[in-house]
Amino acid sequence: MDKKDDKRQQLIHAMLAQMDGATASDSADRHLLPWRALVQHLSPLIGDSGFAALYGRTARLLAGRYGWLSASPASPPLDALFHRLGEDLREVEPALAVEANTVLLLTLTGLLSDLIGAALTTRLLDAAWNGARTQKNAGEQK
Numbered sequence: 001m002d003k004k005d006d007k008r009q010q011l012i013h014a015m016l017a018q019m020d021g022a023t024a025s026d027s028a029d030r031h032l033l034p035w036r037a038l039v040q041h042l043s044p045l046i047g048d049s050g051f052a053a054l055y056g057r058t059a060r061l062l063a064g065r066y067g068w069l070s071a072s073p074a075s076p077p078l079d080a081l082f083h084r085l086g087e088d089l090r091e092v093e094p095a096l097a098v099e100a101n102t103v104l105l106l107t108l109t110g111l112l113s114d115l116i117g118a119a120l121t122t123r124l125l126d127a128a129w130n131g132a133r134t135q136k137n138a139g140e141q142k
Contacts, residue, residue: 008113011125012105016098031089031101032082034129039078041128042112048078055081058108066100068092 015034042051056072063069068091070084085104089097113121 007122008109008118008125009106011122011129012102012109015129016102016105029086031097032086034105035082035085037128038125041124041131043078045124052076052078052081054108054111057111058104061107061111062100062103065103069100069104 012034039048039051046054052072059069059072063071069088072081072084089101092100109121109125112124
């Protein structure tokens with residue numbers, strides 16, 4: 001594993017760590033935060049159908065491990081995809097939901113990394129998850 005993969009995994013774990021302490025009622029919604037931020041950065045590049053296809057491939061790869069995850073159609077509206085993912089995560093124990101969400105993100109971003117390269121994937125994740133904070137503090141750095 002190279003340093004870019006390490007950085008990608010660190011970004012995922014840092015983003016998910018921000019969700020620690022969520023109550024059971026809002027934890028499934030909080031699981032979707034990294035997905036929604038990621039899709040905002042990826043959809044302009046690969047389109048909604050491209051993101052849905054990437055997510056679908058991820059779900060198929062993990063179907064044996066997490067059979068309770070709903071299969072996603074080839075190109076659903078992303079709101080429907082996220083709604084179904086949220087429902088799936090609400091229906092299982094919180095620890096299993098955290099594990100599955102982490103593995104889903106790791107797998108999807110791993111596939112993305114295989115397609116576009118580790119460096120670009122890491123930059124996209126950093127922009128999606130840390131970009132708002134960076135832009136907010138940009139004036140302070142001048």
